[in-house]
Amino acid sequence: MVEKAQARAESENPIRIMPRSTRSTEGNKTGSWRYLRPRYEEKTAPCSAACPAGEDIGKVEMLTSQGLFKEAWETILRENPFPGVCGRVCFHPCEGSCNRGEFDDPIAIRAVERFLADTAERYDLKPLLERLPARPEKIAVAGAGPSGLAAAWFLTQLGYACDVFEASPEAGGILRWGIPLYRLPLAALQHEIARIEAQGVRIHTGRPVTPGFLRDLETSYSAVYLACGHGRTTALRVPGEELDGVGDGLAFLERIRRGETPDVRGMSVIIGGGNTAVDVARSIVRLGGEALILYRRRRKDMPAFGDEVQMALEEGVKLEELVAPERIEKDGGRIRITLRHMRIAGEEGGRGRIEPDGDRTSRVVAERLFKATGAEAGEAWYNPPPAGKGTVALSHCALSLREGRPALARGGDLTNGIKSVAHAIASGKQAAIALDTLFREGADSILSRLEACTVGVGPSLSMEIHMGGERRLRNRHVVVYGEINTDYFRYAPRMTQPRLVRAERARSFAEIDLRVSGNIAMREAERCFNCGLCDQCDNCHLFCPDLAVLRGKEGLGRSINYDYCKGCGLCVVECPRNAMTLEEEDR
Amino acid sequence: MKRVLEGSQAxxxxxxxxxxxxxxxxxxxxxxxxxxxxxxxCASGTMNARFLRVESEHSCMAALIGAQSAGVRTFTATSGQGLALMHELLHWAAGARLPIVMAEVNRALAPGWNIWVDQTDSLAQRDTGWIQFYCEDGQEVIDTTLQAYRLAESVALPAMVVLDAFFLSHTYEPVDVPEQEEADRFLPPYEARFQLDTAAPCSFGPLVPPAVYMEMRHDIAKAMETALSRFPGIENEYAAVFGRRYGVVEAIRCEDAEIVFVTSGTVTSTARSLLENLRSRGERLGILKIRLFRPFPVEAVRRALGGAAKVAVIDRNFSFGASGIFAQEVRAALCNAPGHPPVFGFVAGIGGRDVTPELLEEIYWKTKNSDAPEKESVWIGLQEV
Amino acid sequence: MELERSDREFMHPGHVGCPGCGAAIAMRFLLKALGEKTMMIIPACCWSVIAGPYPTTTLKIPVIHSAFETGGAVASGVRAALDMKGDRDTTVVTWAGDGGTFDIGFQALSGAVERNEDFIYVCYDNEAYMNTGIQRSSSTPYGAWTTTTPGKDWKKMRKKNIVEALAAHRIPYAATASISHPEDLVRKVRRAQATGGSRFLHIFASCPTGWKIPSEMAVKIARMAVQTNIFPLYEVEEGLHYTINTKPKRFPVREYFKIQGRFQHLTDADLDVIQKMVDEDWELLLRKAGEHA
Structure with a gap:
């Protein structure tokens, strides 16, 4: 008994309290220390701000790098119905503004876009896009070029019934008739147009825009969008340009696109420095002729894409710089062009300012001459009236609001300083947002609405923002290179676009730029900094010393637990992409 | 089984x-x-234990703190300088409530180098929270060590078993060595109150603010009191198995003593022979051997010394600026007891010098012939320098 | 990084490390790599406090806080006890600061690794006694201000090369790691865990408070230390086989020094001296790894 009592006494724990911790520190809310507050705030990538169509390029690249090709393609479609076209012919100002350019080389954004369009075409993908409920208003679009079709696409997304009227027998405008097949194959364009039609857009061909037709439209539609382009080549304003053998570059390209094989034997001279001039020259080479481009400035001043000029020269096109035609004359069955030599007298607007180089002249004799110095509206009245008196000149379109009559918007080449497909699309988008705002909220809201839809500092607009998508939450701040944490990126060469070799190119109108594989596209997209966007890299969560960054379901999405966040700011600095912001705590 | 063993082997x-x-x-x-x-x-497999051959006494105690925290029974032995080097961790072991047992062979502290007996090393550790036993002979060493485990584990405090250098550590004596089975009956396998456990993680030794530190220290104080109250029961159990009992103190013929010597360690044995001698000459000498020094058995000391006319404490140690340390403790124990006898303090045998029967007898007569202590400690056997 | 994407966390929030504490980040990475079958010894260091006051602990593994100089010894004891209990699965880890490793704990560390005790010793290095208020240690780099090397008395001695000291013990595995290189760090912890005997990890863990840098720069500065070769990332097996894990571009040390308050007094000439030291150390390392500049 005594022993048992002893044993019991001994088994009693003699320790009532000792230095031993068993409870979590969770009760200690260290968030009270904080005087700086991090938060997730996506910002604007410079590429997306530079894209006239306002494409969400950073996100497109991110989705592509993750192999989410359909989602990437749909992300383009929200802002641009022509990924297959722009992936081929866009002048890609996005690449020029790419922050990666300061690191090694810009992302091949256009090539990735083309890859996505090819992939969608190959697998016959159907986009699943947000669409607003149907509206009572019907809208007419005159001109089925890139601007008109883009406007119709966006208006359809916004709930409007749209009819597009086109003078030609087929839709596409400059895309159908002005760009050679080796740059834009017919199937690629047709695929895009078919998708636009599938969206509910009705296209009526063989319906040229006349004053009477326009009046008819006004009786049955709530608004009209006039986007019939610049179809007529600008005059050279030199003696002899009306002579036989002097042709119109655009018309020449259109003949080829209609299926004709014009006789181009011998030497053809092309006047101009834009893409049309280069397209004409390269088409001539492909048809067996010789081509000489005469340009009054230097090669580097040419508005044509540098790559195109380079390839043209490789294919045998000749280029003479700093010459301007002064006089065109007959020389037997041929034509003789007298050239005034020019010289550079300084720089203006990023290119050389020219003046005559004394009295120097020379002559060129050729079988024929093509004018390709620019184009203008087919009819003077297509052009917008001067601003004021009911017409507002917006960045990419002109909007005329007339008492008792339907609104009339003009866009595309009719209003744009830079005549590009991307700008044409920008016009269509701006007109669509403006008209939608007019119908929903009234004319007074249009400017503020456009401002709200601006990507970065503008003038690019986002339809996703207008439709209330997540993109509206982004800060307008355009991320600069210094804000990227380049420690997280490795040097990697830009992809090389595979192309037909020169000999193959010169023989046919087959597309020059070849398809790229998913691997190459993904690797290229992986190079993207995704400026200002969260790609779930997890650095914020990983480096948080205070376990105050929480992850959402399946590891996606992040949030900050302000109960514990001490505001050290590590997450913001270690964010490779500037998708976070550190602010003073408001307390 | 009786064997002739060196104190160290005991x-x-x-x-x-x-x-x-x-x-x-x-x-x-x-x-x-x-x-x-x-x-x-360990090498022969006689014991199933890990032997850590550490690079210092400090690491030695640290390693035991780690091992004991992980839930096993541990042991070490040291002396003099080694114990001094351990000092920090002696506090640690007690504060962490780890029932580590250590054999401490008393050795004088340098300089100059001196490897011989002197209790100052262990007594300087009296405030570290360790239980301290002082042993007289080989049998007591083996018995005390086993009891020390039982007591230490019972109250979750470390214990030190103290032996005199050479006089005990290196002296061969017949010792009754218990059988393993008997030892197991007395000392069951170690079960930690708390231990490192990945299935139930906790943190030992965290930052402790003033709001609770004092309570933790008080808990150690209470555990020391518990040690004092539990020890007799443990000794009863030991006696039931092995038939030997020592008590927290041993009072030898104190009932009728006029003068009582207070001793510890091997000096007690010398005093025992003097006692026989003096008693045969009609002198009434008693001896109070202090075995348990921490916790200090105040009541037992008061009871044993209450009837004496004079008390003489023999200290083989010294607290500079004060007195012999046992003398201090005895005085402190008695001072609140009404009518207590005067306490004479003597310092002898420092640094391994012999404490002979003659020296002890000198102490006896000095005490008997003085009305009151001339000073707190009188150094005995000093030479002219 | 699969591991870091997982939600294995062995720390609770609410610890009291300074904002931007590199040592807290290092602990997080270490435990993610080691997992729950881990016992930790923490000798006196910032983490004695960071872990939380009684009765709380921020670590979800068993921990024993220990005296300053005992990291190697306490671990030896814990390992011995586990061995005796037949527990071979649990990893025993000592987690010490630079003072507890380079200075006061060096003896116990040297003793433990000489015995080839089966444990991982991790030194998180913030290059001074930070917990006591920024005093100089033998890990404090040449040129640094601390509260005990103030004004003109800035530290004129080199930082002790602790990994070389450990390699000289011919231990099975020694490596450097940095909070700025989590994948490398986690790989090395895993590798250490899979190796037997004494293993040593030297983790560069910046201290915004003591280095006088903005807290948000804590990881960046650690990365710069690697990029400048001030803190090279390498591994040593058996004290013999060196592997250099990153070959940085050898950025000049200047930028690293210029942004830290503790080095503000240094002149261009001082920085030239330091650059020479760093270059010299790097050449030496390359030679040991059998490589040439």
Missing amino acids: VAEAVRLARVQVVSAYPITPQTHIVEFLSEY
Whole structure:
């Protein structure tokens, strides 16, 4: 008994309290220390701000790098119905503004876009896009070029019934008739147009825009969008340009696109420095002729894409710089062009300012001459009236609001300083947002609405923002290179676009730029900094010393637990992409 | 089974019988034999234990703190300088409530180098929270070591078993070594109150603010009181198995004593022979051997000394600026007891010098012939310098 | 990084490390790599406090806080006890600061690794006694201000090369790691865990408070230390086989020094001296790794 009592006494724990911790520190809310507050705030990538169509390029690249090709393609479609076209012919100002350019080389954004369009075409993908409920208003679009079709696409997304009227027998405008097949194959364009039609857009061909037709439209539609382009080549304003053998570059390209094989034997001279001039020259080479481009400035001043000029020269096109035609004359069955030599007298607007180089002249004799110095509206009245008196000149379109009559918007080449497909699309988008705002909220809201839809500092607009998508939450701040944490990126060469070799190119109108594989596209997209966007890299969560960054379901999405966040700011600095912001705590 | 053992081996035998699982030690004379025996036992498989041959006494105690925290029974032995080096961790072991048991072979502190007996090393550790036993002979060493485990584990405090250098550590005596089975009956396998456990994680030794530190220290104070109250029961159990009992103190013929010597360690044996001698000459000498120094058995000391006319404390140690340390403790124990006898303090045998029967008799007569202590401590046997 | 994407966390929030504490980040990475079958010894260091006051602990593994100089020894004891209990699965880890490793704990560390005790010793290095208020240690780099090397008395001695000291013990595995290179760090912890015997990890863990840098720069500065070769990332097996894990572009040390308050007094000439030291150390390392500049 005594022993048992002893044993019991001994088994009693003699320790009532000792230095031993068993409870979590969770009760200690260290968030009270904080005087700086991090938060997730996506910002604007410079590429997306530079894209006239306002494409969400950073996100497109991110989705592509993750192999989410359909989602990437749909992300383009929200802002641009022509990924297959722009992936081929866009002048890609996005690449020029790419922050990666300061690191090694810009992302091949256009090539990735083309890859996505090819992939969608190959697998016959159907986009699943947000669409607003149907509206009572019907809208007419005159001109089925890139601007008109883009406007119709966006208006359809916004709930409007749209009819597009086109003078030609087929839709596409400059895309159908002005760009050679080796740059834009017919199937690629047709695929895009078919998708636009599938969206509910009705296209009526063989319906040229006349004053009477326009009046008819006004009786049955709530608004009209006039986007019939610049179809007529600008005059050279030199003696002899009306002579036989002097042709119109655009018309020449259109003949080829209609299926004709014009006789181009011998030497053809092309006047101009834009893409049309280069397209004409390269088409001539492909048809067996010789081509000489005469340009009054230097090669580097040419508005044509540098790559195109380079390839043209490789294919045998000749280029003479700093010459301007002064006089065109007959020389037997041929034509003789007298050239005034020019010289550079300084720089203006990023290119050389020219003046005559004394009295120097020379002559060129050729079988024929093509004018390709620019184009203008087919009819003077297509052009917008001067601003004021009911017409507002917006960045990419002109909007005329007339008492008792339907609104009339003009866009595309009719209003744009830079005549590009991307700008044409920008016009269509701006007109669509403006008209939608007019119908929903009234004319007074249009400017503020456009401002709200601006990507970065503008003038690019986002339809996703207008439709209330997540993109509206982004800060307008355009991320600069210094804000990227380049420690997280490795040097990697830009992809090389595979192309037909020169000999193959010169023989046919087959597309020059070849398809790229998913691997190459993904690797290229992986190079993207995704400026200002969260790609779930997890650095914020990983480096948080205070376990105050929480992850959402399946590891996606992040949030900050302000109960514990001490505001050290590590997450913001270690964010490779500037998708976070550190602010003073408001307390 | 009776065997003739060196005092050091008596310690080692007890450690073996206690089924200690981790031994850690660093060599220092005169403790070395203990760990040599244990090394042999570990190497030969006589003991199933890990022997950590650490690079210092400080690491030695640190390693035991780690091992004991992980839930095993541990042991070490040291002396003099080694104990001094351990000092920080003696506090740690007690504060962490770890029932580590250590054999401490008293050795004088340098300079100059002196490897011989002197209790100042262990007594300087009296405030570290360790239980301290002082042993008189080899049998008591083996018995005390086993009891020390039982008591230490009962109250979750570390315990020190103290032996005189050479006079005990290196002296061969017949010792009754318990059988393992008997030892197991007295000392069951170690069960930690708390331990490192990945299935139930906790943190030992965190930052402790003033709001609770004092309560933790008070809990150690209470555990020391509990040690004092539980020890007789433990000794009863020991006696039931082995038939030997020592008590927290041993009062030898104190009932009718006029003068009582207060002793500790091997000096007690010398005093025992003087007692026989003096008693035969009609002198009424008694002896109070203090075995348990921490916790200090105040009541037992008061009871044993209450009837004496005078008390003479023999200290083989010294607290500079004060007095012999046992004398201080005895005075402190008696001062609140009404009518207590005067306490004479004597310092003898410092640094290994012999404490002979003649020296003790000199102390006896000095005490008998003085009305009151001339000073707190009188150094006996000093030469002119 | 699969591991870091997982939600294995062995720390609770609410610890009291300074904002931007590199040592807290290092602990997080270490435990993610080691997992729950881990016992930790923490000798006196910032983490004695960071872990939380009684009765709380921020770590979800068993921990024993220990005296300053005992990191190697306490671990030896814990390992011995586990061995005796037949527990071979649990990893025993000592987690010490630079003072507890380079200075006061060096003896116990040297003793433990000489015995080839089966444990991982991790030194998180913030290059001074930070917990006591920024005093100089033998890990404090040449040129640094601390509260005990103030004004003109800035530290004129080199930082002790602790990994070389450990390699000289011919331990099975020694490596450097940095909070700025989590994948490398986690790989090395895993590798250490899979190796037997004494293993040593030297983790560069910046201290915004003591280095006088903005807290948000804590990881960046650690990365710069690697990029400048001030803190090279390498591994040593058996004290013999060196592997250099990153070959940085050898950025000049200047930028690293210029942004830290503790080095503000240094002149261009001082920085030239330091650059020479760093270059010299790097050449030496390359030679040991059998490589040439």
